[in-house]
Amino acid sequence: MTDLTGQLTQQIQHAYATKTPLKIQAGNTKAYLGRDTSGEVINMANHTGVISYSATELVVRARAGTKISHLNELLAEQQQRLPFEPPSFSGEATIGGTVAANQSGPSRPWFGGVKDSLLGLGLINGYGESMQFGGQVMKNVAGFDVTRLQCGAMGSLGLITDISIKVLPEFKAGHTLIFEMTAEVALEAMLQWANLSLPITGMSHFQGQLYLRLQGGESGVASASEFLGGEHLEPKIADVFWQAAREGRLLQPQDNQTLWRWSGPSDTPINTVSNTSLINWAGSERWVLESNSNSPAGGLTQHLGGDRMAEVYGAVNASQQALQQRIKYAFDPHGIFNAGRLYSWM
Amino acid sequence: MHTLPSTSNDLENQAPEGGSVALLVSAFQQLLPASSVIMSTEGQRPFECDGLAVYQQLPLITVIPETVGQVQAILRLCHLHHVPLVPRGAGTGLCAGAMPHAEGVLLVMTKLNKILHINQNTATATVQPGVRNLALTDAAKPFGLYYAPDPSSQIACTIGGNVAENSGGVHCLKYGLTVNNLLQVTLVTIEGELMTLGGEGLDEPGMDLLSLFVGSEGLLGVVVEAKVKLLPRAPRVQVLLAAYDSVTAAGDSVAALIGQGIIPAGLEMMDHLAISAAEDFVKVGYPTDAQALLICELDGTDAEVEEQLAVVSECFKQHGAQHIRIAKDAAEADALWQGRKAAFPAVGRISPDYYCMDGTIPRGKVGYVLTRISELSETYGLRVANVFHAGDGNLHPLILFDAGIDGELERAELLGGDILTLCVDVGGTITGEHGVGLEKMPQMPYQFGDAELAQFRRLKAAFDSEDLLNPGKGIPTLKYCQEYRSLQHG
Numbered sequence: 026m027t028d029l030t031g032q033l034t035q036q037i038q039h040a041y042a043t044k045t046p047l048k049i050q051a052g053n054t055k056a057y058l059g060r061d062t063s064g065e066v067i068n069m070a071n072h073t074g075v076i077s078y079s080a081t082e083l084v085v086r087a088r089a090g091t092k093i094s095h096l097n098e099l100l101a102e103q104q105q106r107l108p109f110e111p112p113s114f115s116g117e118a119t120i121g122g123t124v125a126a127n128q129s130g131p132s133r134p135w136f137g138g139v140k141d142s143l144l145g146l147g148l149i150n151g152y153g154e155s156m157q158f159g160g161q162v163m164k165n166v167a168g169f170d171v172t173r174l175q176c177g178a179m180g181s182l183g184l185i186t187d188i189s190i191k192v193l194p195e196f197k198a199g200h201t202l203i204f205e206m207t208a209e210v211a212l213e214a215m216l217q218w219a220n221l222s223l224p225i226t227g228m229s230h231f232q233g234q235l236y237l238r239l240q241g242g243e244s245g246v247a248s249a250s251e252f253l254g255g256e257h258l259e260p261k262i263a264d265v266f267w268q269a270a271r272e273g274r275l276l277q278p279q280d281n282q283t284l285w286r287w288s289g290p291s292d293t294p295i296n297t298v299s300n301t302s303l304i305n306w307a308g309s310e311r312w313v314l315e316s317n318s319n320s321p322a323g324g325l326t327q328h329l330g331g332d333r334m335a336e337v338y339g340a341v342n343a344s345q346q347a348l349q350q351r352i353k354y355a356f357d358p359h360g361i362f363n364a365g366r367l368y369s370w371m
Numbered sequence: 372m373h374t375l376p377s378t379s380n381d382l383e384n385q386a387p388e389g390g391s392v393a394l395l396v397s398a399f400q401q402l403l404p405a406s407s408v409i410m411s412t413e414g415q416r417p418f419e420c421d422g423l424a425v426y427q428q429l430p431l432i433t434v435i436p437e438t439v440g441q442v443q444a445i446l447r448l449c450h451l452h453h454v455p456l457v458p459r460g461a462g463t464g465l466c467a468g469a470m471p472h473a474e475g476v477l478l479v480m481t482k483l484n485k486i487l488h489i490n491q492n493t494a495t496a497t498v499q500p501g502v503r504n505l506a507l508t509d510a511a512k513p514f515g516l517y518y519a520p521d522p523s524s525q526i527a528c529t530i531g532g533n534v535a536e537n538s539g540g541v542h543c544l545k546y547g548l549t550v551n552n553l554l555q556v557t558l559v560t561i562e563g564e565l566m567t568l569g570g571e572g573l574d575e576p577g578m579d580l581l582s583l584f585v586g587s588e589g590l591l592g593v594v595v596e597a598k599v600k601l602l603p604r605a606p607r608v609q610v611l612l613a614a615y616d617s618v619t620a621a622g623d624s625v626a627a628l629i630g631q632g633i634i635p636a637g638l639e640m641m642d643h644l645a646i647s648a649a650e651d652f653v654k655v656g657y658p659t660d661a662q663a664l665l666i667c668e669l670d671g672t673d674a675e676v677e678e679q680l681a682v683v684s685e686c687f688k689q690h691g692a693q694h695i696r697i698a699k700d701a702a703e704a705d706a707l708w709q710g711r712k713a714a715f716p717a718v719g720r721i722s723p724d725y726y727c728m729d730g731t732i733p734r735g736k737v738g739y740v741l742t743r744i745s746e747l748s749e750t751y752g753l754r755v756a757n758v759f760h761a762g763d764g765n766l767h768p769l770i771l772f773d774a775g776i777d778g779e780l781e782r783a784e785l786l787g788g789d790i791l792t793l794c795v796d797v798g799g800t801i802t803g804e805h806g807v808g809l810e811k812m813p814q815m816p817y818q819f820g821d822a823e824l825a826q827f828r829r830l831k832a833a834f835d836s837e838d839l840l841n842p843g844k845g846i847p848t849l850k851y852c853q854e855y856r857s858l859q860h861g
Contacts, residue, residue, distance in 0.1 A: 079733070079735065080630060081626040081627075081629050081630045081734065081735060082733050082734055082735060083629060084733075104632060105632075127574055127579070129574070133573055133574070134573060137547070137551060138573065138574050140550070140579055140582050141547060141551045150822075150826060154822040154826075155822075156820070156822045156823045156826060157820075157823065158823065160798070160799065160800050161733065161798055162731040162732060162733060162763075162764055162798070162799045162800055162803070163543070163544065163731065163762075163763035163764055163765070163803075164539055164543060164548060164731045164760075164763050164764075164765045164800075164803035164804055165731060165800040165802070165803060166536065166537045166548075166586045166800075166802050166803065166804060166805070166806055166807075167800050167801050167802050167807055167811070167815065167818055167819070168807070168815070168818075168819060168823065168824075168827050168845075168846065169583060169586075169587055169590075169591075169827050169830050169831075169846070170537075170550070170582050170583050170585065170586055170587075171583070171823075171826065171827075171830070173550065173579050173582030173583065174578055174579055174580070174582060174583040175578070175579070176578070176579040176582070177574070177575075177576060177577050177578055177579055178577070178578035178579075181578070182578065193634065194629075194631075194632030194633070194634065195632070197632070216492045216493075219494070220491070220492075220494055220515070220516070220603045221603060222603040222604070222605050222606060222671070222672065223672070224671075224672075224675070241671075241675060242674075242675050242678045242679065243678065244674035244675065244677065244678045245671060245672055245674050245675035245678065247674070248672060248673075248674040249672070287572075288570065288571075288572030288573060288574060288575060289570075289571045289572045290490070290492075290493045290495070290571045290572070291492070291493050292490070292492035292493050306573055309493075309572050309573050310572065310573065326576050338576040338577060339576070341577075344560070344564055344566060345566060348566070348580075348833065348834070349577070349578065349580075351832075351833035351834075352578070352580075352830065352833045354833070355826070355829035355830050355832065355833045356826070356829075367576075367577060367578075368577075
C-alpha cells in the first residue's frame with residue numbers, strides 16, 4: 026500500500042523538462058507485447074494498493090501497480106470478480122498494465138473487454154500534470170472519454186496512476202463441456218450457440234476439440250448443459266485450459282516462430298485465415314503460428330515473437346496516423362512515454 | 372429564450388463574413404435539392420432547439436443531406452469557409468447539445484436512415500445514423516435479436532445521436548450504454564474525410580479511439596455509419612414491483628440485492644410524487660400511498676429467472692417492501708413499465724414545465740442525496756419528483772416550475788445546478804447519460820480541474836483545430852472557466 030503519485034509526477038516533470046524518454050514498467054509481464062522501446066524505467070511496481078472497494082457499489086479502485094492476483098483474491102472474499110477476466114501471469118500482472126495493453130480473457134464476447142468495465146482513471150500526462158477522468162459511478166458522460174482511450178494505448182499517452190473498475194458477482198456454478206469437432210464444424214456450432222441466450226462464458230477450438238464453458242446460476246447452467254450435450258471436462262483440467270487460454274499460452278512459438286493474432290467477424294470462414302491453430306472468443310479471435318520467414322497475408326497482427334522493431338500492429342492509413350500523432354502530442358508533446366512501443370511513428 | 376452569458380464569446384470570432392455566406396449557400400444549393408437547404412425563419416423554426424426547449428437559437432442555414440458524399444461535401448465547405456457546424460439527429464437530446472449556432476450551419480442527419488445490414492450469425496447491425504433506436508430493435512426482432520440501449524426517447528431518437536451522447540436507458544446496469552454496444556463507427560472529419568474507428572472484431576490494437584468518439588457530442592466528427600452489437604432476446608422476461616414506505620428502505624433493498632449477487636436487467640425507482648403523477652396518467656395500479664417504488668426486471672432462461680425471482684422477492688421483503696406484485700404475463704409487465712416510461716410526460720401534466728436533471732451518484736448515497744434534494748426543494752420553493760435508474764445510481768430529479776412566472780425558470784436552473792454539484796460532492800457526476808451540451812457547461816469546472824479541461828481542449832484541437840464542430844458545447848473554454856471560478860470566489 027504505497028502512494029507514489031508525488032514521486033512519479035516529479036519524475037515525469039523532470040523528463041518533460043529534459044526531454045528524457047521513459048519506459049513504463051511494473052510487473053514486466055507484457056514486455057513481449059508491442060514494439061521494443063527504450064528509455065529510463067519509470068517503475069510502477071511499488072505504486073500499489075486498493076484505494077476503495079465497496080461490494081454493494083460494485084466498484085473497486087486501485088493504484089496502477091496493484092496485482093491482478095491481489096484484486097482477484099480481494100473480490101473473491103465478497104463473491105465478486107473482474108468481469109473481463111484478465112490474465113494474471115503467475116500473479117505478476119498489474120491492473121495498470123492490463124488496461125494499457127487491453128487484455129481480457131475468454132469471457133470477452135459475453136462480459137466485455139477492459140473498456141466495458143472501466144469507470145475512471147488517474148493519468149499523469151507528458152507535462153507532468155496529474156489528472157482524474159471518469160469516476161467511481163456506473164454512468165458518466167461528462168467530458169471526453171479519456172479513460173477508455175487508454176485501453177490499448179500501451180502507455181503512449183501518459184502514466185496511469187489509479188483505476189476504477191466495475192465488478193460483478195461471482196458465478197454460483199460452472200463447468201466446461203468438450204466436443205470432438207473439426208474447426209469448420211466447431212465454428213458453425215459457436216455461431217449457433219452464441220445467439221441462444223445461454224450462460225456461455227467461453228468458446229474456443231483447439232486441437233480438434235471445442236471447449237465450451239458455462240457459468241451462471243445453478244439451474245441455468247444445469248439446463249444449458251443438458252441442452253448442449255457434449256462431455257464434461259474434469260474441473261481441474263478445465264481450469265488449466267482456461268488459464269492457458271487467458272494467458273495466451275496454448276500456442277508457444279519456438280525461437281524461429283511468430284504468433285499472429287487475427288480479429289474480425291466471428292462468421293469469417295475458417296480458410297480465410299490460413300493455418301489457424303486456435304479459435305477463441307466464439308470465432309472472433311484466431312491465432313496462427315508461422316515460422317519467422319513466413320508472414321501471413323493481410324490483417325493479422327504480430328503478437329509474440331518475430332522482429333519486434335517491425336510495425337507489429339500493422340499499417341495504419343495516413344489520416345488515422347496523423348490523427349493519432351496529434352492525439353499523442355495533445356497528451357505528450359515531447360514524446361517521452363513509451364516511444365515507438367505502439368507504432369514506430371508514435 | 373435563454374442563453375448563457377459567456378459561451379458565445381468565442382463564437383463571435385468565427386462569424387463568417389457576408390461574402391463567404393453567399394458562397395456557402397450557393398455551394399449548398401448546387402449540392403442539394405432546394406428543399407434541403409433551408410434559410411427562412413419559419414422553415415428553420417422546428418430546428419431551433421432539441422429536447423431541452425428552454426435553449427433556443429435559429430441557425431444561419433439548415434441543410435438536410437441524403438448521402439454520405441453530401442455530408443462530406445458539407446463539412447468540406449464549412450471547413451473551407453470557416454463556418455461552425457452543428458450536427459443533429461432527431462433532436463430528442465436533453466442538454467441543448469444540438470441547439471443551432473446563430474452564425475453556423477445546422478446539419479440534419481435524419482434522411483440517412485437506412486438499416487444497411489443485419490447479420491444474424493454475428494448478431495450485429497450496420498446502420499446509417501438517422502435510423503431510429505426502436506426501428507433497429509423492431510428490424511432485429513425477426514432474427515430473435517434486439518438493440519440493448521433503450522433511452523426513454525427510443526421511439527424517436529437516432530443511432531447517430533445515441534453515439535454522440537453515449538445514450539443509456541433502463542437496461543444499462545446489465546447491458547451497458549451505447550459505448551458497450553458498438554463495434555465500429557465511420558465518421559466524417561471536419562476536413563470532409565471519411566474515417567473508420569473500431570473494427571469488425573472485438574478488440575483492435577492501439578488506443579481506443581472509438582470509445583473516445585462515443586459521447587463526444589458532435590465535437591469531434593459526424594457519424595455516417597455505425598456497426599452495433601445486437602443481443603439475443605431472452606426466452607423469459609419477468610417484471611416485479613415492490614412498494615416501500617421510505618426511499619431509504621427502497622435504496623437499502625437495491626444495495627442488498629446487488630450484495631447477494633443479482634444484477635437485474637433493469638432496476639428503477641420512483642418517489643411518491645412521481646408515483647402519483649404516473650398513476651394519475653396511465654392508471655396501471657401503482658400503490659399511490661407508497662413513498663417509493665422499485666420496478667425490477669429479470670431476464671434469462673426459465674430456470675435462471677425462477678432462481679433469481681425467489682432471491683429478489685425474499686430480499687425485497689426482508690428489506691421492508693410492504694407490497695410485492697409479480698407480473699403474471701407480458702401485458703401486466705408492460706403495464707408496470709408503462710408508468711415508469713411515462714413518468715416524464717406524467718409529471719408534465721401536474722406542472723406547466725419541468726426540468727429534468729441527470730446526475731449519477733454512488734448507490735449508497737441515494738438516501739442522503741434524496742434528503743438533500745428535498746431540503747433544496749423547500750429552499751427554492753419548487754417541487755421535485757424523482758425518477759431514477761436505481762441499479763446504476765443515475766438520478767433524474769424532475770424540477771417542477773412555471774416558466775410563465777417571472778424568475779421561476781432561473782430558480783429551477785439554480786436548484787438544478789445545486790443538485791448537480793451535490794452529485795459531484797458525494798463522488799458522482801453531473802451527467803450519467805444526457806450529456807453536457809450547452810446546459811451543463813457551468814458545472815464542468817466544478818467536476819473537472821483546469822488540467823483536465825485543458826487536456827479536453829487539446830484533444831478537441833487534435834480533431835478540429837479551428838473549433839468549427841459544435842463550438843461552445845461540451846467543453847468550456849479557458850475564459851469560461853476563469854469567469855466561472857471568479858464568480859464562485861467573488
